[in-house]
Amino acid sequence: MSNGLTVQNLSAYYGRARALFDVSLDVAPGEAVALIGRNGAGKSTTFRAILGLMKSRGGAVHFDGQDLARMPTHAIVRLGLGYVPEDRRIFSDLTVAENLSVGRRPARAGEAWTPERLYEIFPNLAELRHRAGARMSGGEQQMLSIARTLMGNPSMLLLDEPSEGLAPRIVEQMIEAIARMKREGLGMLVAEQNLAFARLVAERVYVIEKGAVRFSGTMAEFDAAPHVRDAYLAL
Amino acid sequence: MSFYVVQFITGLASACSLFLVASGLSIIFGVTRIVNFAHGAFYMLGAYVAYTAIERLGPALGFWPAALLACVAVAAIGALVEMTLLRRIYDAPELFQLLATFGVTLAVEDLVLLIWGPNELLGPRAPGFKGAVPILGQLFPTYDLLLIGLAPVVLIALWLLFRRTHWGVLVRAATQDREMAAALGVNQKWLFTSVFALGVFLAALGGALALPREAASHDMDMSVILESLVVVVIGGLGSLPGAFLAAVLVAELNAFGILVLPGVSMALSFVVMALVLVVRPWGLLGKPEALSRPPTGAGATRWRPLDTRGRLAVVLALALVAALPLVGGPYALNVASELAIFALFAASLHFLVGGAGLVSFGHAAYFGLGAYGAALAVKTLGLGMAPAIGCGVLLALAGGIVFGWFCVRLTGVHSAMLTLAFSQVVWSVAFQWTDVTGGDNGIIGVWPAAWAASPQRFFWLCLAVCALAAGLLRVILFSPFGYALRALRDSEPRAATIGIARQPMQWAGFALAAAFAGLAGALYAFLKGSVFPDTLGIPLSIDGLVMVLVGGVDTISGGIVGAVLFRGLSIWTISHTDYSRLVDGALIVALVLMFPRGLIGTISARFKR
Numbered sequence: 001m002s003n004g005l006t007v008q009n010l011s012a013y014y015g016r017a018r019a020l021f022d023v024s025l026d027v028a029p030g031e032a033v034a035l036i037g038r039n040g041a042g043k044s045t046t047f048r049a050i051l052g053l054m055k056s057r058g059g060a061v062h063f064d065g066q067d068l069a070r071m072p073t074h075a076i077v078r079l080g081l082g083y084v085p086e087d088r089r090i091f092s093d094l095t096v097a098e099n100l101s102v103g104r105r106p107a108r109a110g111e112a113w114t115p116e117r118l119y120e121i122f123p124n125l126a127e128l129r130h131r132a133g134a135r136m137s138g139g140e141q142q143m144l145s146i147a148r149t150l151m152g153n154p155s156m157l158l159l160d161e162p163s164e165g166l167a168p169r170i171v172e173q174m175i176e177a178i179a180r181m182k183r184e185g186l187g188m189l190v191a192e193q194n195l196a197f198a199r200l201v202a203e204r205v206y207v208i209e210k211g212a213v214r215f216s217g218t219m220a221e222f223d224a225a226p227h228v229r230d231a232y233l234a235l
Numbered sequence: 236m237s238f239y240v241v242q243f244i245t246g247l248a249s250a251c252s253l254f255l256v257a258s259g260l261s262i263i264f265g266v267t268r269i270v271n272f273a274h275g276a277f278y279m280l281g282a283y284v285a286y287t288a289i290e291r292l293g294p295a296l297g298f299w300p301a302a303l304l305a306c307v308a309v310a311a312i313g314a315l316v317e318m319t320l321l322r323r324i325y326d327a328p329e330l331f332q333l334l335a336t337f338g339v340t341l342a343v344e345d346l347v348l349l350i351w352g353p354n355e356l357l358g359p360r361a362p363g364f365k366g367a368v369p370i371l372g373q374l375f376p377t378y379d380l381l382l383i384g385l386a387p388v389v390l391i392a393l394w395l396l397f398r399r400t401h402w403g404v405l406v407r408a409a410t411q412d413r414e415m416a417a418a419l420g421v422n423q424k425w426l427f428t429s430v431f432a433l434g435v436f437l438a439a440l441g442g443a444l445a446l447p448r449e450a451a452s453h454d455m456d457m458s459v460i461l462e463s464l465v466v467v468v469i470g471g472l473g474s475l476p477g478a479f480l481a482a483v484l485v486a487e488l489n490a491f492g493i494l495v496l497p498g499v500s501m502a503l504s505f506v507v508m509a510l511v512l513v514v515r516p517w518g519l520l521g522k523p524e525a526l527s528r529p530p531t532g533a534g535a536t537r538w539r540p541l542d543t544r545g546r547l548a549v550v551l552a553l554a555l556v557a558a559l560p561l562v563g564g565p566y567a568l569n570v571a572s573e574l575a576i577f578a579l580f581a582a583s584l585h586f587l588v589g590g591a592g593l594v595s596f597g598h599a600a601y602f603g604l605g606a607y608g609a610a611l612a613v614k615t616l617g618l619g620m621a622p623a624i625g626c627g628v629l630l631a632l633a634g635g636i637v638f639g640w641f642c643v644r645l646t647g648v649h650s651a652m653l654t655l656a657f658s659q660v661v662w663s664v665a666f667q668w669t670d671v672t673g674g675d676n677g678i679i680g681v682w683p684a685a686w687a688a689s690p691q692r693f694f695w696l697c698l699a700v701c702a703l704a705a706g707l708l709r710v711i712l713f714s715p716f717g718y719a720l721r722a723l724r725d726s727e728p729r730a731a732t733i734g735i736a737r738q739p740m741q742w743a744g745f746a747l748a749a750a751f752a753g754l755a756g757a758l759y760a761f762l763k764g765s766v767f768p769d770t771l772g773i774p775l776s777i778d779g780l781v782m783v784l785v786g787g788v789d790t791i792s793g794g795i796v797g798a799v800l801f802r803g804l805s806i807w808t809i810s811h812t813d814y815s816r817l818v819d820g821a822l823i824v825a826l827v828l829m830f831p832r833g834l835i836g837t838i839s840a841r842f843k844r
Contacts, residue, residue, distance in 0.1 A: 051418060077420040089415040091408045101401060102408040103419040152420050 003064050004028040004187060005050070005081065005156055010059035012049040019045045021212040022059065027156065027189050032182055034202035035191045038233065042211040043191035044086050047158045051076055051083055064155070080108055082154030086161045086191075088145040092134035096125055099133055099144055103151035110185075118147040121177050139170035146177065156187035163197045175200050195233065207232050237371040239491075244370070246490030247483065248379035248448070251386040252278075254482035255441030256459055257466035258393060258475055259434035265410045265473035266430045269321060270329070270648055272336035274438050275460025276343035280309045281439025282451040283347055286356050289446075298362050302446075306439040313435025317428050323828060325427075329648055330594050334784060335827040337777050340456060341820030347453045349814065358446030378447055385444070389437075390479050397475075406430055410473065461659060461773075462489075465508045468652045471521020480519060502663040505656040509641055512653055516645050538721075538791050540713050553702055560691035568690040570806060572697040572762050576755045578798040579701040581782040583751035585794030586708045588783055590717065591744040592724025593642070594651040597658025598752055598779050600638070603771020605631040605753025606760040607665060610678040615671075620684035624757040631753020632746055634661065639745030643738050658776055665768045677767035681760050697758055704751055705795060711747070712791065720744050778805070781823055785830075 005027040012020040020042055027033045035043050049057045052073045061068040068076050077083065091099050100115050107113075119126035122143040128136060136144065142162060149157065162178070163171045178201045181188070192198040198205065205222045207215040209232040215222065222228065260274045288305035289298055296304070316339060324332055364378040397403035409416040409426055417423055441459075442451075449455075466485050470477025485504045492503040517523050541549065559571055584598045608630030612623035638657040642650050665672045672678065682688065687696045711717050719740050722730040727737050760766045769775065782801045786793025804822070808815045 053414060053418065072422075072424075073414075073417040074420050074422045077418060083418045085415065085418065089412055091411050091415070093407060093411055094404065098404045098407075101404055102416065102421065104401075105420050148419065 004031070005189065006060075006062045007046075007050060008060040010046065010049055010061060011057060012045055012054045013056040019054075019211050020049060020057075021210075023049075023208070023211070023213055025189075025206050025213065025216070027187050029155065030182075030185050030187050031204070032178075032188050032190065032202045034198035034205045035189055035208060036193065036195065036198050036205060036233065037191075037208035038193065041208045041232075043208060044160055045211070046208065047083065047085075047160055047189075047191065050158065051081070077152060077154075078105060080153070080155040082149040082152055082157045084145050084149045084157060084159045084162065086164065088138075088141045090133035090136070090141045090144055090148075092132065094133055095130050096133065096136075096144055097129045099148050100151050103148040105152040107153040108155070112153055113150045115151075118150060121180055122147055122173075139166050139173075142166060142170070142174070143177070150181070154186065156189070157181070159188055159190045161191055161193065163192065163194050171197065193233075195229075237373050240371050241373045241375065242490050242494065243487065244375060244383070245379065246487040248376075248382045249489065250482045250486035251382035252441040252445045253459075253462055253466055253486055254386050254479050255389060255444070256438045257463040257470070257478040257482055258389070259437035259441075260463050261467050261470070261473055261475060261478045262393075262406075262437070263431055263434035264467070266406055267321065267325060267427055268329075269325070269332045269336065270464070270652075271431075271434070272333055272460060273316070273339040273343065274336075274434070274463060275456035275458075276340040277309055277313055277435045277438040278442040278445075278459045279347060279451070279453070279456040280312065280343060281306055281442025282358070282446050282455065283351050283356070283442075284309055284439070285443035285446055286358050286451055287351075289359055293359070298359070302443045306436050306443055309439035309442075310432045310436035313439075314428050314432040317431040320824060320828070321431070322424065322427070327827070328788075329651070330588065330780065330788070331784070331827050333594075333596070333651070334777070334780055335824055338820040338823030338827070340460070341816040341823070343820075344453055344456065345814045345817035345820070349817075351451075351453070353453065355450035355452045357450045360447050364447075382444060382448075386479065386482075390475060393475055402426075402429070457773075461655075462504065464652060465504050465656065467518075468649065468656075469508050469511045469518055471518025472648070473522070474518065474520040477518055477520030502660040502667075505660045505663075508656050509653060509660075512649060513641055513644060516649060538712070553698070557695065557698055560694065565690040568694040569762070570803075572690075572694045573759075573806070574799050574802055575694075575697040575701040576759050576762065577782065577802040578795040579704050579758075580752055580755040581779055581786070581794035581798035582705040582708050582792075583748045583755065583794075584779045585783045585786070585788070586712065586751070587745065587748040588780070589788045589790075589793070590712050590724070591720040591741055591748075593741060593745065594647075594654075595642075595748075595776070596651050596655040596773070596780070597661075597776050598654070598748070599773070599775035600654075600658035600661040600771050601631040601634055601749035601752035602756035602759070602775065602779075603665065603766075603768075604634045604661065604749075605756030606766045606770045607672065607678070607756075608753065609757035609760045610681045610766040611671070613681050614678055620687065620761060623681075624754070624761075627757030627760065628750050628753045631756065632750040634753075635746035635749020636742075639742050639749065643741040643745060655773065655776075658771060658773060662768055662771050662773070665771060672768075675768065677765055679765040681766065682764050683761045687761075693762065697762070700754070700758060704754055708751060709791060716740070716743070778802075781826070785826060787830075 007023060007025045010020055010023040011018065023046055035046065037043050045054065048054050050061050052068065052071060063076070063079050063081050066079055091102065097115060100118065124140055125143055125147060128140060133141065133144065146162065162174055166174065175197070190198065190201055199219060202219065204218050205216070206213050207228055214232050215225065215228045256274060256278050260271060263269060263271050285302045285305040288301040292301040292304065320335060320339070324335055361378055364381050367374040367376050369375065397407060405416065405421055405426055409421065409423060413423060462485060466478055466481040469484065470481030488504045488507060496503060511519065560568060563571065580602050584595065587593050587595055587598065605627035609623040609627030612618040612626035618626065642653045645653055666674055683693055687693050719730070719735045722735055723737050723740055730737070756770060759770065778801070782797035783794045784797065785801050786795065786797030805815065805819060808818045812818060
């Protein structure tokens, strides 16, 4: 198995309802890939199935050569596959600094992320470090959610709709932060509905609709295939 | 005046052990979402193991190290229970978790009896704290003062542990969002085990510290777990300062209640708990529960009314059972009548749990109210059997209406705790109000009318009444009212959008289930010819839940089958072994682990494959 993330014929179920149909995708180390689709297309479910958060799943998922099929979530994350959930899921009773410390894991290679380095990328957080998570704006929570995952020193990130519900000014900061993470060598799979945002951060794209991958290719190939966009992404 | 001061200080000293046990319960609930019924058992183990440790190791190690070692040993036992039992059922409905930990409690009670024998053990006094000091002219044990000082120290130590250590931050994170903690690489398994071990350590410490004040006995677990539950619920599940405050409150209520209202002192803290829950549903310092899992696990399969073949089979089975007097003697008929009565009791509980999705830990209260209502109607009003049974049903219905009003105001664990509290109130009234209920001596001489006096006639009466009543419950489940209850069970918001209000519907369901339980209880009074407080005790409530569980919460008739199997088995084990609680406890634990959908549910699921 090669390095990076490889997903083959992933399926997942909510009770008896099938949510994913043979989803296959891969992300090379250091590569940024977008997973785009409408609301309910299966983006979040794909992430949850990769991380073992769905009880009932099938297919094969490998990360850096390791088979994730029977691994509990925390062990998968410890391999270096960080996860930033769609709804941010900040621990609202904990302060910013405490939220960061929950994510703390030793670095496998290179320089470890520390709260101080993260406060450089997300300057807003530095001022809030002793504030409870409940008393933060949506944008600040999104920054904290990413920073908290980075504290685990992942080599690849699963980012679920990082631009959702953010003010344009915050989205710009987010794009900057993602660019910085790419420079640090992080691979990432970004689930998005916002095409403009996806285009700015990713080199390759998968289009997902009704739990199945309908298109895959480079950003240029995607732009050259307007029928894909009309069929699966237009309202 | 000084007498009241002494009473107050004694109350504070009792609050210490109560706080230790309750804080452990609260911490465990906070993270694992399990209400650990076995916590009282660990408290008891703490006292017994400390007794032995101080006796054997005390001379070499000293009193305090030996006592602490004992608590660590009990914590290790707790960790073992967590790893082998609880780990498998974290995702199970609340009902199963409570039953499993109750099974552990039963087993521990008999194990303690086996190891340490039936006699109370009076612990050694703590060195350096054997004397007394005068306060306001009254002599005061220095050991009590030590306990009063210790409780706030433990509270502060726990606060520091959760606020200032990385482990504490992880625990608080997992308390709030387990899945997210796992998605950040936190290994929940060991986090949960360590939290459980800490909670058990606190319970054991409470037991060990109580040893110099009161003797260790093999039934000390029940009163402690009930009081701790009251404390935790009043203080707010998961809140340590809340547990501290409530422990003091409850201990003082006990200390002064006995002076002011000696007749109902036992019920006092439960009444206060009910009042607190109605005013502040999440306890004094608790926070609203964000999300709650399905409490009962019902609703996974679709229920269908019986078709013609099914009806025929039921009639045939009833006819077969009705022919029992042809082959069975008086004892067999007596047992069969009892099974019929418990089948109705279980069916009424199943209606509540499986049908309405409400967990009741005090359903026996209504069974007992029915029994007491009927017995009192015979004894004080001089009524005949039939009107007396009617009185029993009415009393149970009245109880269901009054208590149900409170219970449906809450949901999930909180509502279940309230049912437990009310059943304890009813129990202590029956136990303490000797003038009317006869207290522990019960009411005797409640015999059936002449036309139903022979064993076979009484059996036929029981069979007919119970079959009709259970059938009626089933019919109700398939009536519009039953559909409304089931809709609320499955999803309150969805039911609300089609105009079904939760509280009035569930209130009616609760009262109805109480009335049917009362009918079973009234029959039981005439079967036994007597009524005792244990007809409304918590063990019977739990037995009822086990019957429903054995049959399968998710089946329509599971309660009936479960009642016959489980009650039959307990009648058999009580007459064949001295350690029936050990057998029952082990059985409950095994059932929860092996048949998460109940026996009938699991079997019918196999057939459908």
